[in-house]
Amino acid sequence: MSSLTERCRKMVGNAMKEGILQAALDVLRAEGFEHLTIEKVAEAAGIAKGSVYNHFRNKQELVTQVFERSIEPAIEAGGRIVEGSFGAVQKLEAMLRLWFSHFSQHRGLFDFLFRDPHVRELCFTSQRSKSALAIERFRHIFDQGIREGDFRPVNAMSAAEMVVGAVQFCIERQLESGEQRPIESSIQELMDLILGGVGRREGQEGQNYGV
Amino acid sequence: MSSLTERCRKMVGNAMKEGILQAALDVLRAEGFEHLTIEKVAEAAGIAKGSVYNHFRNKQELVTQVFERSIEPAIEAGGRIVEGSFGAVQKLEAMLRLWFSHFSQHRGLFDFLFRDPHVRELCFTSQRSKSALAIERFRHIFDQGIREGDFRPVNAMSAAEMVVGAVQFCIERQLESGEQRPIESSIQELMDLILGGVGRREGQEGQNYGV
Amino acid sequence: MSSLTERCRKMVGNAMKEGILQAALDVLRAEGFEHLTIEKVAEAAGIAKGSVYNHFRNKQELVTQVFERSIEPAIEAGGRIVEGSFGAVQKLEAMLRLWFSHFSQHRGLFDFLFRDPHVRELCFTSQRSKSALAIERFRHIFDQGIREGDFRPVNAMSAAEMVVGAVQFCIERQLESGEQRPIESSIQELMDLILGGVGRREGQEGQNYGV
Amino acid sequence: MSSLTERCRKMVGNAMKEGILQAALDVLRAEGFEHLTIEKVAEAAGIAKGSVYNHFRNKQELVTQVFERSIEPAIEAGGRIVEGSFGAVQKLEAMLRLWFSHFSQHRGLFDFLFRDPHVRELCFTSQRSKSALAIERFRHIFDQGIREGDFRPVNAMSAAEMVVGAVQFCIERQLESGEQRPIESSIQELMDLILGGVGRREGQEGQNYGV
DNA sequence: TATGAATGAGCGTTCATTCAT
DNA sequence: GATGAATGAACGCTCATTCAT
Numbered sequence: 001m002s003s004l005t006e007r008c009r010k011m012v013g014n015a016m017k018e019g020i021l022q023a024a025l026d027v028l029r030a031e032g033f034e035h036l037t038i039e040k041v042a043e044a045a046g047i048a049k050g051s052v053y054n055h056f057r058n059k060q061e062l063v064t065q066v067f068e069r070s071i072e073p074a075i076e077a078g079g080r081i082v083e084g085s086f087g088a089v090q091k092l093e094a095m096l097r098l099w100f101s102h103f104s105q106h107r108g109l110f111d112f113l114f115r116d117p118h119v120r121e122l123c124f125t126s127q128r129s130k131s132a133l134a135i136e137r138f139r140h141i142f143d144q145g146i147r148e149g150d151f152r153p154v155n156a157m158s159a160a161e162m163v164v165g166a167v168q169f170c171i172e173r174q175l176e177s178g179e180q181r182p183i184e185s186s187i188q189e190l191m192d193l194i195l196g197g198v199g200r201r202e203g204q205e206g207q208n209y210g211v
Numbered sequence: 212m213s214s215l216t217e218r219c220r221k222m223v224g225n226a227m228k229e230g231i232l233q234a235a236l237d238v239l240r241a242e243g244f245e246h247l248t249i250e251k252v253a254e255a256a257g258i259a260k261g262s263v264y265n266h267f268r269n270k271q272e273l274v275t276q277v278f279e280r281s282i283e284p285a286i287e288a289g290g291r292i293v294e295g296s297f298g299a300v301q302k303l304e305a306m307l308r309l310w311f312s313h314f315s316q317h318r319g320l321f322d323f324l325f326r327d328p329h330v331r332e333l334c335f336t337s338q339r340s341k342s343a344l345a346i347e348r349f350r351h352i353f354d355q356g357i358r359e360g361d362f363r364p365v366n367a368m369s370a371a372e373m374v375v376g377a378v379q380f381c382i383e384r385q386l387e388s389g390e391q392r393p394i395e396s397s398i399q400e401l402m403d404l405i406l407g408g409v410g411r412r413e414g415q416e417g418q419n420y421g422v
Numbered sequence: 423m424s425s426l427t428e429r430c431r432k433m434v435g436n437a438m439k440e441g442i443l444q445a446a447l448d449v450l451r452a453e454g455f456e457h458l459t460i461e462k463v464a465e466a467a468g469i470a471k472g473s474v475y476n477h478f479r480n481k482q483e484l485v486t487q488v489f490e491r492s493i494e495p496a497i498e499a500g501g502r503i504v505e506g507s508f509g510a511v512q513k514l515e516a517m518l519r520l521w522f523s524h525f526s527q528h529r530g531l532f533d534f535l536f537r538d539p540h541v542r543e544l545c546f547t548s549q550r551s552k553s554a555l556a557i558e559r560f561r562h563i564f565d566q567g568i569r570e571g572d573f574r575p576v577n578a579m580s581a582a583e584m585v586v587g588a589v590q591f592c593i594e595r596q597l598e599s600g601e602q603r604p605i606e607s608s609i610q611e612l613m614d615l616i617l618g619g620v621g622r623r624e625g626q627e628g629q630n631y632g633v
Numbered sequence: 634m635s636s637l638t639e640r641c642r643k644m645v646g647n648a649m650k651e652g653i654l655q656a657a658l659d660v661l662r663a664e665g666f667e668h669l670t671i672e673k674v675a676e677a678a679g680i681a682k683g684s685v686y687n688h689f690r691n692k693q694e695l696v697t698q699v700f701e702r703s704i705e706p707a708i709e710a711g712g713r714i715v716e717g718s719f720g721a722v723q724k725l726e727a728m729l730r731l732w733f734s735h736f737s738q739h740r741g742l743f744d745f746l747f748r749d750p751h752v753r754e755l756c757f758t759s760q761r762s763k764s765a766l767a768i769e770r771f772r773h774i775f776d777q778g779i780r781e782g783d784f785r786p787v788n789a790m791s792a793a794e795m796v797v798g799a800v801q802f803c804i805e806r807q808l809e810s811g812e813q814r815p816i817e818s819s820i821q822e823l824m825d826l827i828l829g830g831v832g833r834r835e836g837q838e839g840q841n842y843g844v
Numbered sequence: 845t846a847t848g849a850a851t852g853a854g855c856g857t858t859c860a861t862t863c864a865t
Numbered sequence: 866g867a868t869g870a871a872t873g874a875a876c877g878c879t880c881a882t883t884c885a886t
Contacts, residue, residue, distance in 0.1 A: 197407040
């Protein structure tokens with residue numbers, strides 16, 4: 001955690017804010033949320049404690065912004081997928097790929113978001129709207145799928161909730177276990193389950209497994 | 212919150228511990244996690260602050276045990292379901308029913324566990340092993356279903372993860388939104404999605420929409 | 423609180439100081455003393471925080487001057503009364519009238535000076551010398567009265583102290599209670615008490631009660 | 634400021650509170666109100682900062698109690714005077730004597746109450762009711778005097794206000810100037826002015842001064 | 845074993861003041 | 866002179882934990 005002061009003193013004002021956010025992220029990663037204090041953030045940023053308050057009204061605002069910054073790109077990417085002109089199945093798969101790859105690519109960045117329970121909680125809190133957004137997006141995809149005849153006429157909302165819960169949980173588990181499973185494998189497995197369910201169907205019975 | 216002292220003074224040590232746990236639960240419900248202090252717990256239990264430390268090494272241990280107590284019955288019930296002699300589909304449905312009903316019946320008790328972010332996080336922490344247990348149980352059910360030919364030969368572990376994530380998330384959402392949806396409806400919807408997936412099947416095509 | 427900057431930028435330095443003092447007064451009235459910060463004053467004056475320090479060595483000096491400004495006119499008016507060529511009784515009454523009217527006319531201005539304990543204290547501090555001045559002036563009036571035979575040969579200094587204390591206290595009380603008593607009534611009552619005291623006199627005895 | 638810890642550790646709980654109050658008084662005297670911090674009080678009392686909060690909810694409560702303790706005895710003594718069975722003139726004189734002597738005898742204790750503007754302000758604030766009490770008592774005395782024919786039928790309330798203001802101010806002035814004037818002299822002078830006023834009376838003219 | 849006063853590290857926050865630009 | 870970001874000492878307050886009784 002090198003001193004930011006020299007780097008920042010002559011920077012444009014905005015850069016200092018970035019520096020503090022980065023410092024907060026560093027502290028979060030290094031010490032976890034419950035040991036995140038303004039003093040440590042300031043120290044990590046190489047600035048005085050009081051200076052933090054020139055850029056963030058209070059601790060809550062700082063931590064929230066750390067999280068918002070981290071998740072922003074994924075949200076935008078999600079928006080682009082939903083609004084694209086592909087079929088529902090493709091969109092669904094793209095969405096899963098986005099989630100998995102985003103969390104994998106930024107594992108270094110998101111690790112703490114899920115590993116540290118305190119942070120995870122805060123994220124979920126702040127993400128309540130984000131969660132709602134995610135659900136909404138999956139719902140759109142399911143609606144489209146149903147409309148276009150690719151999906152059964154299920155309750156799109158419930159399906160969306162289920163998928164979001166399942167995906168989040170799977171990602172969490174992978175991060176927790178440190179398992180480095182190929183993303184595509186996870187995606188295909190989830191797609192298979194989401195599309196086909198676990199139940200055996202009469203038609204399939206004969207086709208796939210015969211006797 | 213009547214004084215527990217008289218009741219407990221001559222009781223076996225275990226009863227005192229029960230009283231403290233109950234007091235902690237009361238405080239948690241009344242004031243939320245972030246206002247839970249040892250002092251308040253002691254006061255609610257009608258004992259002295261220091262006495263709490265005769266039964267719990269520290270605050271963390273106390274709070275963890277509060278949660279463990281809350282979830283214990285459900286865990287045992289889950290064990291009985293898995294070890295029963297029913298079909299996988301019935302076990303799966305029973306399991307979902309257990310989860311939903313448990314959280315519904317104890318809504319007053321669990322509300323705070325999910326509403327208060329700090330508590331939720333703590334619960335998830337303690338539940339990491341509980342989650343693992345839950346996954347294991349669902350995995351057993353899926354294994355049974357596959358073995359007995361009721362389920363497709365999916366990856367039982369992945370399916371279990373998915374279901375646990377989905378169910379937890381749905382319950383959380385319901386608690387958060389305060390929605391009082393009929394349990395059976397939720398269960399049936401989830402069962403339908405888990406068993407049948409969202410994707411259209413060839414066999415259905417003809418049945419449902421004709422050509 | 424419009425920006426003073428444009429108005430003041432090209433003004434003589436003195437005008438800027440006036441602007442800051444006025445801004446400080448505005449903040450004082452609007453937010454009370456304990457919420458008076460240099461930053462708010464600067465903002466109200468439409469200038470930068472640092473600029474305040476080009477005109478006032480520190481906060482203390484600024485606040486003191488705000489008070490001095492407020493009381494200046496009354497002091498000058500007091501001087502004119504004492505140096506006038508009237509009798510002691512008339513001067514005494516004029517003095518009381520000045521005090522009462524000054525505080526009444528500027529009630530909006532002085533209210534906070536007395537209502538807010540922190541400010542009141544600060545004013546009293548700064549007024550210690552002002553009090554001395556006031557006492558001195560009343561002492562002159564009493565000396566004159568004694569010399570010219572209008573007053574008994576009392577200790578002029580003690581009488582002056584007494585009167586100043588009494589008048590200040592009465593004004594304070596009125597401001598505190600928010601009472602809107604007619605000034606003339608207060609003045610006449612005080613004059614009566616100062617001149618005649620409360621004690622019964624031989625001459626009165628016969629007049630008022632007969633024997 | 635000797636360590637109170639040894640002395641107090643074995644004392645009854647109440648003694649510790651006394652010790653803190655005394656320590657606060659010491660700090661107040663030594664450093665003035667605006668430098669009174671909880672930390673300094675704790676240090677002066679030889680205890681830990683947090684311990685102060687075992688006896689006082691917050692700083693405000695502590696300081697208020699310091700003041701209340703200081704003035705309590707005088708208030709009670711005042712009550713005994715008013716309720717006594719003497720004439721109004723005697724009661725008035727006794728009251729003045731009480732005030733002067735109380736502040737003189739406890740000069741060491743009250744010095745700060747008047748010398749330090751911050752404290753004075755706080756006292757006046759807390760004393761608003763005390764002031765009201767003092768006024769009420771003088772009013773009773775004046776009422777009695779008027780009823781019994783010793784005083785002119787003046788406005789008892791106004792006279793009381795005037796006297797309280799005058800006496801407080803005179804005492805303040807003496808404390809401020811450090812002047813050690815004989816109390817009796819001050820009392821007699823005030824009594825003379827209060828009873829007789831400053832104005833010359835026709836009847837007196839001949840009697841007292843002749844021509 | 846129960847007590848609860850004492851502890852003391854720690855926290856979030858404020859704000860008068862400085863100084864490089 | 867004007868600026869305002871940076872400073873950093875200071876403050877009131879909390880509370881898990883200890884320990885002498």
